[in-house]
Amino acid sequence: xxxxxxxKEIREKLGEKDNGQTEYLQAIDEFxxxxxxxxxxxxxxxxxxxxxxLIEPERVIQFRVPWQDDQGNWRVNxxxxxxxxxxxxxxxxxxxxxxxxxxxxxKFLAFEQIFKNxxxxxxxGGGKGGSDFDPKGKSDGEVMRFCQSFMTELHKHxxxxxxxxxxxxxxxxxEIGYLYGTYKRxxxxxxxxxxxxxxxxxGSQTRTEATGYGAVYFVRHLLxxxxxxxxxxxxxxxxxxxxxxxxxxKAAELGxxxxxxxxxxxxxxxxxxxxxxxxxxxxxxxxxRISKYVETRKNAVYHDGQSVWDLKEAYDIALPxxxxxxLNKEQAAIxxxxxxKIVAEGANMPCTLDAVHVFAxxxxxxxxxxxxxxxxxxxxxxxxxxxxxxxxxSFEKVDGMLDDIMKNIFExxxxxxxxxxxxxxxxxxxxxxxxxxxxxxxxxxxxV
Ligand code: NDP
Numbered sequence: 113x114x115x116x117x118x119x120k121e122i123r124e125k126l127g128e129k130d131n132g133q134t135e136y137l138q139a140i141d142e143f144x145x146x147x148x149x150x151x152x153x154x155x156x157x158x159x160x161x162x163x164x165x166l167i168e169p170e171r172v173i174q175f176r177v178p179w180q181d182d183q184g185n186w187r188v189n190x191x192x193x194x195x196x197x198x199x200x201x202x203x204x205x206x207x208x209x210x211x212x213x214x215x216x217x218x219k220f221l222a223f224e225q226i227f228k229n230x231x232x233x234x235x236x237g238g239g240k241g242g243s244d245f246d247p248k249g250k251s252d253g254e255v256m257r258f259c260q261s262f263m264t265e266l267h268k269h270x271x272x273x274x275x276x277x278x279x280x281x282x283x284x285x286x287e288i289g290y291l292y293g294t295y296k297r298x299x300x301x302x303x304x305x306x307x308x309x310x311x312x313x314x315g316s317q318t319r320t321e322a323t324g325y326g327a328v329y330f331v332r333h334l335l336x337x338x339x340x341x342x343x344x345x346x347x348x349x350x351x352x353x354x355x356x357x358x359x360x361x362k363a364a365e366l367g368x369x370x371x372x373x374x375x376x377x378x379x380x381x382x383x384x385x386x387x388x389x390x391x392x393x394x395x396x397x398x399x400x401r402i403s404k405y406v407e408t409r410k411n412a413v414y415h416d417g418q419s420v421w422d423l424k425e426a427y428d429i430a431l432p433x434x435x436x437x438x439l440n441k442e443q444a445a446i447x448x449x450x451x452x453k454i455v456a457e458g459a460n461m462p463c464t465l466d467a468v469h470v471f472a473x474x475x476x477x478x479x480x481x482x483x484x485x486x487x488x489x490x491x492x493x494x495x496x497x498x499x500x501x502x503x504x505x506s507f508e509k510v511d512g513m514l515d516d517i518m519k520n521i522f523e524x525x526x527x528x529x530x531x532x533x534x535x536x537x538x539x540x541x542x543x544x545x546x547x548x549x550x551x552x553x554x555x556x557x558x559x560v
Contacts (some may be wrong), residue, residue: 133216146543203239206280227546259290272304316495324358326487351434433458441466
């Protein structure tokens with residue numbers, strides 16, 4: 113069988129069917145070269161046409177979300193849930209509320225989620241959902257009414273053993289609370305239906321910190337392999353949401369100086385090291401803009417309308433933690449000039465494909481999101497376990513398990529890349545190792 117031709121034909125068909133779904137096709141284009149290498153070595157998976165089957169989502173749900181604003185006007189948004197692949201467990205993946213949400217964005221996120229979840233070694237399939245609703249600038253009452261309406265439809269499609277959503281951009285503890293409350297009223301209670309719940313009702317210790325901490329643990333294991341550590345390193349972070357805050361917190365705790373953080377309006381540069389407690393106060397408590405940060409930090413500078421990735425300063429590690437395609441080819445070249453050694457994605461697909469090529473050409477160690485940010489979903493799966501056994505584990509226990517999981521993910525990516533003769537190609541490592549487990553499960557279940 114001509115593997116190159118087989119993979120190319122799958123891509124061409126997809127390009128015709130999903131023409132215009134830019135982010136989705138970008139995620140596919142990042143994935144397919146790894147599949148060529150894998151299928152050349154394991155042709156039985158190509159004979160069974162597993163790749164084409166896996167690329168087709170099992171189910172795509174789209175629905176209307178009507179809600180009333182504070183003035184009494186009826187408004188409408190679109191809701192979605194992509195149930196992409198359930199071969200190794202119930203669909204699992206966050207909900208995103210952001211005006212940029214559409215089918216393409218959610219399909220890319222759900223597709224990546226399949227392999228991320230597989231890499232954790234836990235029994236969770238891939239899914240994602242959300243809405244083009246923008247919680248920014250809305251009152252608490254408006255957010256609550258929107259969440260209630262969203263769940264009034266979504267509850268028909270989810271459940272603790274079938275599909276378990278969590279948070280993502282624009283969906284934090286407040287939104288999860290409203291969504292959970294609505295599910296409980298309609299279905300008469302089922303604790304395990306959502307993860308990322310507050311600690312007062314069935315939430316897991318470390319879930320809030322998990323994605324950011326996990327990304328830093330991944331890098332720590334990589335540094336450890338190089339006989340190095342975070343101690344004394346300069347780290348640049350984008351975003352100032354859930355992932356960014358806890359990535360900054362853990363990197364600083366391990367001895368690094370974090371120089372930046374940002375939001376969609378601009379970025380802050382603080383040569384004394386970002387004061388994470390202050391960022392929490394501004395973003396988590398007050399829901400204000402990051403520009404507020406410089407009001408109380410005398411050496412910090414706010415760059416309005418600029419990206420962190422335009423910064424020209426020396427640093428060692430970059431952690432893009434905001435959103436997809438935030439770092440392009442030109443900016444990747446700036447990072448190389450700045451002397452960056454490691455780029456690890458806290459966000460999903462924050463680097464464009466061209467940017468990733470620039471890193472590869474310049475021997476920058478690039479850690480893709482599906483491996484580096486898997487800590488969030490891993491602790492979500494641990495939350496599901498705790499909910500099932502009606503127990504709550506300590507912070508230390510869950511944090512320790514998170515660290516072990518990130519170590520395993522790092523090692524499996526490293527070893528798989530080596531096995532294919534492509535040392536340090538963590539993209540190939542993550543794609544191949546993630547795919548293999550799912551493909552084997554599909555084959556053994558007779559899904560061909
Ligand atoms: P939050 O909503 O908590 O924070 C998002 C941050 O990114 C905010 O600072 C936001 O700024 C900024 N941002 C969003 N869109 C843009 C944009 N278009 N341009 C510049 N900045 C932007 O989300 P999370 O921290 O939860 O998620 C961040 C990333 O991490 C996403 O890619 C998500 O998919 C990924 N991720 C999250 C996980 C989790 O557990 N939360 C798990 C794994 C991955 P502003 O306030 O101005 O919008």
